Structure formats: structure tokens, C-alpha cells
Amino acid sequence: MNYQQSLDYIYSFADLGLKAKGRSYDLSRMRALLARLGDPQRAVPAAHVAGTKGKGSTSALIASVMRAAGYRVGLYTSPHLHETYERIRLNGESISSEDFASLTTELRPHFESFSGTTTFEMLTAMAFAWFARQRCNFMVIEVGLGGRLDATNTLLPNVCAITSISFDHTHVLGNTLAKIASEKSGIIKAGAPVVTSPQPPEAEEAIAAAALDRGSHLVRVGIDWRYYREKFSLESQSFNAWKINHPPLHFDLPLLGEHQVENAVTAIAMVDELRQQGFKISDEALHEGIANVKWAGRFEVFNFPKVHNLREAKAIVLDCAHNRDSMRRLVLAFNELFPKVTPTLIFGVSDDKDVSGMLSELVALAIEKLIVVKANHPHASDPAKLAVQIESSGVARSVKVAHTISEALDDAKRKAEVILVTGSIFVVADVRAELKF
Numbered sequence: 511m512n513y514q515q516s517l518d519y520i521y522s523f524a525d526l527g528l529k530a531k532g533r534s535y536d537l538s539r540m541r542a543l544l545a546r547l548g549d550p551q552r553a554v555p556a557a558h559v560a561g562t563k564g565k566g567s568t569s570a571l572i573a574s575v576m577r578a579a580g581y582r583v584g585l586y587t588s589p590h591l592h593e594t595y596e597r598i599r600l601n602g603e604s605i606s607s608e609d610f611a612s613l614t615t616e617l618r619p620h621f622e623s624f625s626g627t628t629t630f631e632m633l634t635a636m637a638f639a640w641f642a643r644q645r646c647n648f649m650v651i652e653v654g655l656g657g658r659l660d661a662t663n664t665l666l667p668n669v670c671a672i673t674s675i676s677f678d679h680t681h682v683l684g685n686t687l688a689k690i691a692s693e694k695s696g697i698i699k700a701g702a703p704v705v706t707s708p709q710p711p712e713a714e715e716a717i718a719a720a721a722l723d724r725g726s727h728l729v730r731v732g733i734d735w736r737y738y739r740e741k742f743s744l745e746s747q748s749f750n751a752w753k754i755n756h757p758p759l760h761f762d763l764p765l766l767g768e769h770q771v772e773n774a775v776t777a778i779a780m781v782d783e784l785r786q787q788g789f790k791i792s793d794e795a796l797h798e799g800i801a802n803v804k805w806a807g808r809f810e811v812f813n814f815p816k817v818h819n820l821r822e823a824k825a826i827v828l829d830c831a832h833n834r835d836s837m838r839r840l841v842l843a844f845n846e847l848f849p850k851v852t853p854t855l856i857f858g859v860s861d862d863k864d865v866s867g868m869l870s871e872l873v874a875l876a877i878e879k880l881i882v883v884k885a886n887h888p889h890a891s892d893p894a895k896l897a898v899q900i901e902s903s904g905v906a907r908s909v910k911v912a913h914t915i916s917e918a919l920d921d922a923k924r925k926a927e928v929i930l931v932t933g934s935i936f937v938v939a940d941v942r943a944e945l946k947f
Contacts, residue, residue, distance in 0.1 A: 523629045536659065539624050540634070540635075543621070551664050553642040556665050561671070563674045564674050576791070579790065582646050584640070598610070600641070669704075670705070671777075674769070677867075687716075704726050705783065706730055706731065734779070737749055744813065747765075762800070768842065769839045769843070774800055781796055811826075826945070828947075829931070832933060837868040837932070841871050845874070855875070856918050856941065858884055858893065865896065866899075881912050885934055915937075915944045
């Protein structure tokens with residue numbers, strides 16, 4: 511198979527993946543598949559990261575630190591921004607499309623040995639197999655959805671983390687924060703410490719109960735680890751972080767928004783736990799890894815000198831926020847970094863998202879013009895129907911529908927001081943591709 515054929519094959523099982531998240535689903539098939547492959551997930555020390563928001567950023571941060579410390583690091587994340595092969599990375603570089611296709615071809619007979627194997631199970635097995643054969647000596651694995659029944663939960667990690675929990679995928683994970691947190695806490699393993707970002711009380715109680723039940727040492731950012739921001743700009747921000755009864759350390763971080771400081775401290779606390787297990791990670795590597803992390807599409811700002819033909823617009827901001835809590839954090843960051851600026855918004859969502867919740871947060875931006883667009887994705891919402899909902903919400907003075915990403919950008923460029931693109935990782939990806947970022 512070539513790359514496109516491998517994608518067609520893998521994604522032909524996508525609907526099975528959604529149905530498999532029902533009550534009858536368990537990890538027995540995934541465990542059997544990995545056993546057939548020689549249990550590659552057990553061949554490499556690992557960090558495992560769950561959460562509603564921030565798990566991708568936190569995964570990228572700890573991978574960057576471990577790489578700076580001299581480790582050969584595999585990073586597995588989802589979803590991808592542009593191409594599926596981006597999910598599987600070695601030392602910051604994605605697996606090539608050729609190697610992705612070759613790996614799919616090689617493992618296909620194993621996938622077909624088990625009835626009902628899902629798209630995500632295939633991709634996860636491929637990541638584990640690739641990292642083992644590439645002789646990684648550390649890997650960072652982001653949970654896909656939930657935790658307890660996620661295909662990645664076949665790991666026996668050295669450390670795990672649960673980042674900020676909020677409402678998302680409630681039809682699968684539950685309709686209370688306690689239920690969602692319990693599902694996320696399914697990654698906690700006996701003997702492996704768990705670091706948790708600041709959580710709502712309901713979620714924090716569920717995580718603490720799971721850690722106690724499984725004999726896992728619980729480390730809480732905001733309590734066991736403290737931090738404060740020093741300054742911020744459109745290029746970076748700086749903060750101090752310290753473990754209780756230890757002196758503070760100063761860090762520079764290129765990811766923007768106060769929530770990214772929270773994610774960085776979560777990663778730093780994970781590194782501290784790894785150090786206690788004997789991993790060699792110097793302070794220099796810790797600082798270098800935080801300072802050099804790259805994670806596209808998360809409050810990503812491009813100023814006008816870097817963007818061709820933006821006309822009057824001073825900047826374009828891309829952010830993958832797609833639920834109410836992430837939109838709230840985006841709005842806070844935008845108002846902080848662009849005070850008194852009314853953005854032109856390019857907005858699109860997926861069918862299963864809390865549009866009303868997102869719009870209730872976007873009201874704080876006093877948007878003059880909102881352009882609705884449909885991403886190139888099968889679950890993208892119909893823009894005409896979405897526009898009707900937006901108009902009734904009063905979130906923007908003017909609501910328009912664009913038939914293409916190019917049309918949306920052309921419209922947004924007219925007299926916009928700042929263009930903000932959000933609502934879906936797929937819309938952000940399409941805009942990045944259109945602008946060739």
C-alpha cells in the first residue's frame with residue numbers, strides 16, 4: 511500500500527471506533543493485538559497523559575524536555591493537525607508517509623486477525639511498534655478519549671498526568687465532572703505517580719480517590735507545586751515554579767496564555783517524578799525543553815510581517831479551542847494579549863460540540879464580524895445551520911457564511927485588525943494549510 515491506500519484502509523474502520531466506545535467495549539482485543547506484536551508498549555519507559563484540555567500541550571512539553579536531556583523520544587498524540595502521520599513522532603520529526611504506509615502494510619494481517627479492530631487501536635499499535643523498533647528510550651503517550659477504556663491504556667507508565675478536566679464527549683464519558691474524571695483516572699496505575707493539573711473540586715475528589723485506591727502517589731499542581739507568571743508578550747511568557755520547600759526556578763515558555771503555564775508546571779512536576787526514578791534530566795535540559803517546545807494551533811500568533819497579503823490586519827491568531835472551557839481560556843488570553851481589540855472571527859465546529867457553550871464565552875470579545883465556515887471533515891457542522899444559531903445568540907454584529915476557507919480569509923482580511931480562527935482543530939488546520947504556515 512502507498513500512503514493514501516494505507517489511510518483509506520485504516521479509516522475504513524473509523525465508524526467501528528465510535529461504536530466501540532459503548533458499554534460493551536474493553537481492552538482485551540487491544541491487549542491481544544499488542545501481545546501478538548511482542549508487547550512493544552512494554553519495551554520503552556513512558557509518560558501517559560490524559561485530560562480534557564491541555565493534554566496535547568503537556569505531552570509536547572515533557573517530550574521536549576526529555577529530548578533536551580538526550581533521550582530518544584517517541585511522541586504519540588491525537589488528533590493530527592494536517593496529516594495522520596503527524597501523530598507518530600520521533601525526536602520531534604513525524605514518521606514519513608512512506609514508513610507509515612510500510613508499517614500499515616506490515617501490520618495489516620495482525621489487525622485482521624481480530625474482529626472489530628478500530629482505527630484508533632491500529633494507530634496506537636503502530637505507534638508502539640514504531641517506537642520500539644526505532645530504539646526509543648522514552649515515549650510520551652497522549653490518551654485519545656477518556657482513559658479507562660482508551661487503547662493507550664495498555665501501558666505501564668513510569669508517570670502519568672491528568673490535565674484540566676471539563677465537559678466534552680459527555681455522551682461517552684458521562685455528564686458530570688466526577689464521572690468524566692473517573693474515566694480519565696482509569697490511566698492511574700499502582701506504583702506510578704500521577705500529576706494532576708488544578709481541577710474543579712468534583713474532579714479533584716474523583717482523581718484523589720482513584721490514586722488512593724490504586725496506591726499511586728498523587729502530586730497536585732497548585733498545592734504540591736506552586737507557580738506564578740512574571741510577564742507575557744505576543745512572543746512568549748515567563749513564570750516561576752517551585753516544589754513546596756524548594757527554591758523557585760525561572761522558565762521561559764513560547765506557548766501563550768495562562769493555561770499554558772499550568773500545563774508547563776504539570777510537565778515540570780512529571781519530570782521531577784522521573785528524576786526520582788533515576789532518569790538523568792538536568793536543570794539545563796528542563797529549561798531548554800520548556801523554552802523550545804513547539805505545538806502548533808494553540809493560540810498561535812502570526813504578526814503581519816510573517817503573513818503575506820493580510821492587508822490591514824495586524825495579526826492572525828489560530829486556536830483549536832472546541833469546548834466551553836477551552837473557549838473561555840482562549841477569550842481570556844485574547845483579551846490579555848490584544849486589549850481593546852475587536853477581532854474578526856472565522857468559526858467552524860464539529861457536530862457533537864457544545865456550540866451554545868462556546869458562543870456564551872465568545873460574547874466577551876464583542877465580535878464585529880463572524881464568518882462561519884465548514885472544515886474539510888466528515889463531522890463538520892453545516893455552516894448555514896450554524897449561522898442561524900449564531901445569529902440568534904447575538905454573539906456578533908454581523909454573521910456571514912463562507913463556502914470555502916479561501917473565501918472566509920478573503921472576507922476576514924477586509925478591515926480586520928486581528929483575525930481569530932477557532933472552534934475546531936480541523937478549521938485551524940485548513941486555515942494553516944491555506945496560508946501555508
